[in-house]
Amino acid sequence: xxxxxxxxxxxxxxxxxxxxxxxxxxxxxxxxxxxxxxxxxxxxxxxxxxxxxxxxxxxxxxxxxxxxxxxxxxxxxxxxxxxxxxxxxxxxxxxxxxxxxxxxxxxxxxxxxxxxxxxxxxxxxxxxxxxxxxxxxxxxxxxxxxxxxxxxxxxxxxxxxxxxxxxxxxxxxxxxxxxxxxxxxxxxxxxxxxxxxxxxxxxxxxxxxxxxxxxxxxxxxxxxxxxxxxxxxxxxxxxxxxxxxxxxxxxxxxxxxxxxxxxxxxxxxxxxxxxxxxxxxxxxxxxxxxxxxxxxxxxxxxxxxxxxxxxxxxxxxxxxxxxxxxxxxxxxxxxxxxxxxxxxxxxxxxxxxxxxxxxxxxxxxxxxxxxxxxxxxxxxxxxxxxxxxxxxxxxxxxxxxxxxxxxxxxxxxxxxxxxxxxxxxxxxxxxxxxxxxxxxxxxxxxxxxxxxxxxxxxxxxxxxxxxxxxxxxxxxxxxxxxxxxxxxxxxxxxxxxxxxxxxxxxxxxxxxxxxxxxxxxxxxxxxxxxxxxxxxxxxxxxxxxxxxxxxxxxxxxxxxxxxxxxxxxxxxxxxxxxxxx
Numbered sequence: 001x002x003x004x005x006x007x008x009x010x011x012x013x014x015x016x017x018x019x020x021x022x023x024x025x026x027x028x029x030x031x032x033x034x035x036x037x038x039x040x041x042x043x044x045x046x047x048x049x050x051x052x053x054x055x056x057x058x059x060x061x062x063x064x065x066x067x068x069x070x071x072x073x074x075x076x077x078x079x080x081x082x083x084x085x086x087x088x089x090x091x092x093x094x095x096x097x098x099x100x101x102x103x104x105x106x107x108x109x110x111x112x113x114x115x116x117x118x119x120x121x122x123x124x125x126x127x128x129x130x131x132x133x134x135x136x137x138x139x140x141x142x143x144x145x146x147x148x149x150x151x152x153x154x155x156x157x158x159x160x161x162x163x164x165x166x167x168x169x170x171x172x173x174x175x176x177x178x179x180x181x182x183x184x185x186x187x188x189x190x191x192x193x194x195x196x197x198x199x200x201x202x203x204x205x206x207x208x209x210x211x212x213x214x215x216x217x218x219x220x221x222x223x224x225x226x227x228x229x230x231x232x233x234x235x236x237x238x239x240x241x242x243x244x245x246x247x248x249x250x251x252x253x254x255x256x257x258x259x260x261x262x263x264x265x266x267x268x269x270x271x272x273x274x275x276x277x278x279x280x281x282x283x284x285x286x287x288x289x290x291x292x293x294x295x296x297x298x299x300x301x302x303x304x305x306x307x308x309x310x311x312x313x314x315x316x317x318x319x320x321x322x323x324x325x326x327x328x329x330x331x332x333x334x335x336x337x338x339x340x341x342x343x344x345x346x347x348x349x350x351x352x353x354x355x356x357x358x359x360x361x362x363x364x365x366x367x368x369x370x371x372x373x374x375x376x377x378x379x380x381x382x383x384x385x386x387x388x389x390x391x392x393x394x395x396x397x398x399x400x401x402x403x404x405x406x407x408x409x410x411x412x413x414x415x416x417x418x419x420x421x422x423x424x425x426x427x428x429x430x431x432x433x434x435x436x437x438x439x440x441x442x443x444x445x446x447x448x449x450x451x452x453x454x455x456x457x458x459x460x461x462x463x464x465x466x467x468x469x470x471x472x473x474x475x476x477x478x479x480x481x482x483x484x485x486x487x488x489x490x491x492x493x494x495x496x497x498x499x500x501x502x503x504x505x506x507x508x509x510x511x512x513x514x515x516x517x518x519x520x521x522x523x524x525x526x527x528x529x530x531x532x533x534x535x536x537x538x539x540x541x542x543x544x545x546x547x548x549x550x551x552x553x554x555x556x557x558x559x560x561x562x563x564x565x566x567x568x569x570x571x572x573x574x575x576x577x578x579x580x581x
Contacts, residue, residue, distance in 0.1 A: 002194030006187050013183035020176030033164040037092065039106045039156075044114065045089035046156040048146035050077045052092050053138070055102040056164040063135045064148045066157035070134040071119060073127035076288065077145030078364055082393040083123055084147070087115035090156065104162065115394075117152040122299055122396045125292055143288070287364040289420030290390075296358055296372060296417075299397050300386070304352035307331075307399075311346050314338050324389070324398040326492055326510040326552050330574040333535070337575075341534045347574070348384070350402070351376035356383060357411060359498055359506070362420030367391050369423060369496045371506060373405065382407065385554050385570045387496050387508040400496060401508040403554035403570035406462055411569065412556050413501040424497035424505040431505055431557045432566060433457055435495040438555055439511040442568075443488020446472070459565040464573075468513075479517070481524040482544070487514040491550055503559040506569075511551040513573075518544035518581065528578070536578045544581035550574055 033056040039046070053060055053074075064070050074080075093107030119129060125144075128136040138144065148156055291299070303322045310318040316332040323331060330347070337344040357373035368390040375383040387401035415421050426435045433441060433454075441454035446469050449455065458465075472486050491512035497505045517526045519542065527540035532547055554570035 002190060002197060006190035006194055009183050009187035009190055013180045013187055016176045016180030016183060018180075020173045020180060023173040023176065024170065028168055029166050032166055033101075035102070035104050035162045037104050037106075037160045037162070039090070039092075039158055039160065041090040041106070041109065041158075042155050043088045043090045043109060044149055044152050044154060044156055045084060045087060045118070046148040046160070047080060047084060047089050047091045048074075048148065048160075049091065049093070050140075050143060050145055051094055052104055052162070053140050053144055053146060054142070055094060055104065055162075058164045058167060059138055059140050061135060061137045061163045061165070062146055062148075063133060063161040063163070064157040065133045065159040065161075066150060067132070068154075069129065069131060069150055070157050071127070071129050071149045071151070072134040072136040072146065073118060073121070073124040074136065074138045074140065074144055074146040075124045076141075077143050079123040079393065080145040080147050082366075083118070083121060084110075084115070085393065086112040088112045089115075092160075115152050118147055118149050119151075120302075120396075121394070122291070122295065122390060123393060125295060286419070286422070287362050289362055289418060290360040290368040291370060293358070293417060296360070296370065297353070297355065299370075299388070300352040300355065300372060300374065303386070303388075303397075303399055304350045307350040310335070311349065321396065322398055325400040325494055326550055327399045327402050329576065330550050330552070330572070333576055334574065337531055337534050340537075344531060344534060348381070348404070349376065350374075350386070350399070351384065357385075358417045359414050360417065360420045361423045361498060362415070363423055366393060368397075369498060370397060371496075371498055371508075373411075385508075387554070389494075389496060400494065401510070401552045401554065403508065403552050403572050405554075405570040406464065406568065409567070409569045411506070412504060414498075414506070415501060421498040421500070424499050424507070426493070426495045426497065428497075428505070430503065430560055432560055432562060433557060435497050435505070435507045435509060435557070436490065436493065438495070438507060438509045438553070438557070438566070439488065439490040442553070443511060443513075446488055447486055457566050459567045462568045464568060464571045481521045482517050482519045482526055484515060484517045487516075488512070489514070497557075500556070502562070504562060505557045507555045507557050509553050509555065511553055512576070513549040513551060515547045515549075516544065516581070517547075531575050532578050535575060536580070538580075541580040545578060546581055547578045548576045550576045 035055070048062070053062075062072055062074070064072050088109075088111055090109045091107040092104055095103035095105050118124075119127070121127075124147075126136060126138065128134045136146075138146065148160065150156060306319060306322040310316065310323075310331065314335040316328070316335055319328055319331060334344070334347050338346065351374040354375055355372055356375050357371075359371045361369045370386075370388045370390075372386050372388075373383050374386065382404045385401070385403045385405055386399055387403075388397040389400050390397045424431070424435065428434055442458060445452045445455050445458055445460070446465060449469060450460070460466075476484055489512050491510035495507060495509045497507045499505055519526055523542075525540050525542040526544050528536055528545060528547075529539070532545075533539055536545065550573065552572045553568065556567045556569055558564045558566065
């Protein structure tokens with residue numbers, strides 16, 4: 001019997017192992033689906049829509065072949081189409097008339113104008129460039145599209161291959177191989193036991209003495225023990241109850257077991273009291289985030305390289321590809337002063353990593369905004385808030401604001417980077433103060449202090465307000481032969497704002513601080529020093545001077561119904577201009 005059990009276990013193990021190996025070999029699906037497309041177009045671009053990229057399941061590998069340079073990129077389908085705009089391009093499409101395996105063919109050709117080189121556009125999630133061939137493995141989403149080109153002027157590559165790797169689930173194979181191995185071990189153990197038992201049985205046997213016979217005792221028949229017959233069998237109901245009781249108990253237990261199983265089958269009973277979590281269908285129609293984490297890292301890396309090159313050469317022209325607005329203006333003035341004097345310190349470098357905070361706009365239109373905080377290495381250097389904007393689909397993101405975060409501040413809760421935040425209008429009435437009004441109101445508070453009508457709107461417990469406000473008072477008190485006036489105004493109308501989780505907004509705004517000093521006595525002069533002296537090219541003026549400083553401010557503005565005040569989160573200040581009156 002033991003040998004039979006060992007043989008049965010061995011047969012089961014062989015069958016399981018054969019099934020497991022067969023699932024990996026002879027019954028395994030093909031490694032991939034592959035479609036090759038040969039086209040002949042004069043257009044410089046080929047657009048691959050999402051329907052083609054998802055002809056099969058999984059993420060495809062796109063390969064384009066050409067005699068010379070070849071370029072492949074992918075991104076959101078709407079972004080690719082927006083980048084193409086009115087350019088001349090051809091599209092691929094699925095042949096709906098084909099039966100069975102999907103067929104890709106050349107679709108409509110859009111006749112337009114020539115476009116730029118698509119290389120290194122911020123819209124691409126990923127890209128690949130090569131000589132003769134470019135291959136790109138795409139981690140596509142449901143809304144992904146691809147672009148194939150050479151350089152934007154020559155005709156697009158004519159040979160295109162799409163390969164969808166098939167991910168073979170080895171769960172069944174692994175289970176069969178595991179079961180087969182387990183049964184094989186069990187068969188081996190049972191075989192050893194059977195052999196050992198057989199060896200023991202073949203040993204010497206001795207006869208054992210028989211037990212002595214016991215004399216049988218005949219018991220006389222007792223009528224009281226005889227089973228009653230006929231009607232007398234019903235005279236003892238107690239015995240019947242005792243006989244029926246085990247059967248009743250067994251039946252009750254069986255019914256109880258059935259009642260426990262019913263909720264699991266029909267969904268009633270205890271499941272109503274403890275419902276399981278189910279996936280809810282989102283009805284939110286919010287557009288996707290403007291960039292992914294990978295895109296943001298690539299953008300900031302390029303921004304840091306451009307800033308480092310410009311700072312090293314003191315060349316404002318090198319900044320134009322990645323800087324605009326106040327950030328460009330402030331850095332360009334710093335370059336002018338550094339060329340005049342080696343004593344002027346360079347502006348703090350732009351750090352690309354680590355990214356400790358990121359918030360892209362959730363939008364499918366332009367311009368688009370990104371806010372990100374990077375922490376430069378080194379002790380005592382506060383993190384910097386970078387606010388970037390992309391003006392059009394074919395423009396790259398440019399830094400508009402760089403604000404050093406104040407000590408101890410906490411950025412309010414915002415949507416996740418994958419979801420993105422809704423852009424806030426610069427004239428929004430749903431905030432405690434519209435973004436366009438922030439500079440004027442905050443400047444009035446700096447000049448007038450708590451007597452300003454706007455003082456109650458702001459949290460004034462920040463070092464920037466205290467230093468600027470007290471500095472103005474001290475400077476006015478120190479002047480004897482001159483008078484000084486202060487004016488704080490909006491420096492650039494392009495305020496950039498993104499909504500927070502509580503319907504407030506993170507706002508980047510540029511404020512100009514204008515200081516006018518005039519002598520009030522004949523023969524008196526106004527003296528300047530430091531950076532003002534370097535930029536003016538003189539030590540002062542007998543007619544007075546006008547200095548303009550720029551403040552890149554970063555605020556949290558609560559909703560109009562919020563109980564908190566407007567909080568200054570970060571600031572970077574720099575000299576913009578100085579002139580004689």
